[in-house]
Amino acid sequence: MRKVSLLLMGAMSLGLINWAVAADDEASGKKVDRAVDNASNKVDRAADKVGDATRNTADKTRDKIGDIDVKTEKSAGQTADLPAGIQKATKDDSEDIRASLADLTEAVMSKSFHRVRNKLVDADRNRLNDLKDDDATFAGRIEQINKDWQAKYNQKFDVPHKIAFGQDFKGFTIVQGEIANPALLSNWPVENKAKAGASLKVGDTNVGAELKGSGGSATADGRRDETNKAGNKPGDRNLEKGRNVAIVTFPEMKGASELTASLIHELPDQWRFDIPDNIDSMKFYQNLLAHMTAFSEAKDQWPADVNEAYRMATHHVLEAIYDMPVKK
Secondary structure: OHHHHHHHHHHHHHHHHHHHHHHHHHHHHHHHHHHHHHHHHHHHHHHHHHHHHHHHHHHHHHHHHHHOOEOOOOOOOOOOOOOOOEEEOOOOOHHHHHHHHHHHHHHHHOOOHHHHHOOEOHHHHHHOOOOOOOOHHHHHHHHHHHHHHHHHHOOOOOOOHHHHOOOOOOOOEEEEEEEOOHHHOOOOOOOOOOOOOOOOOOOOOOOHHHOOOOOOOOOHHHOOOOOOOOOOOHHHHOOOOOOEEEEEEEOOEOOEOOEEEEEEEEOOOEEEEOOOOOOOHHHHHHHHHHHHHHHHHOHHHOOOOHHHHHHHHHHHHHHHHOOOOOOO
């Protein structure tokens, strides 16, 4: 009997132990379940926050697009309208366009023609492939500008694009669009109101004799040359349907006429300047040297506001690459 009792007591003890273990397991399981639920809830809340942030960003973008100057080719009454064949943009990329303006001017101030050339679209880069990278005359002019700039403004030449090309720049506009019908693009690059001048004589140069061609005036007839120039493939024009483009207008300012610059968005993510096709390496060099010489010689007339001075310098650079003469 004693043995039976001991066995019964042992069995009961094991049962209690198993029950306790089961209870602990159940409690642990509940803890695990609660932990999983909590983690899942945190993930869901985080996803909700991301979704809300995304929606807020999208709403802000839509609001911003509504505020900027984007429109169809049929819109009228603006400083710079989109030409036929281009519809309004679907997103705002104005900050990158402002940055591209600054990058172009800073490339000129680096004295490297290859850096400047790299700011142009494929077809223009190919056409200007014989442009020398450095030139003593041009480098000397830029060095003088940098020296005078430091003396007047107590800072290195470094364009703050958000400020220089921001809301305080009255008359400055950015019009963004998307190519809808390439066949209608007869006015691209967009023609400037001021007539382009003949080749600018800037004195003796170190590169003139080595460059090909003389470069005619970039009038309406010469903006777009459909011939497949050496080094170009048909696709290098980058004017196919769906391509993003932009038109930047600089207002008239002292020593410079109103000016329109045409830009194309190229992969992976770069806004580049599209210039008239009949601007060759010689004309490109001469124009930049002439305009930077004029800017340098007008140092006594540089504005007190450094941001206005940055705009003036950029205006000269744009006039040069779009073959506009120095304004007397």
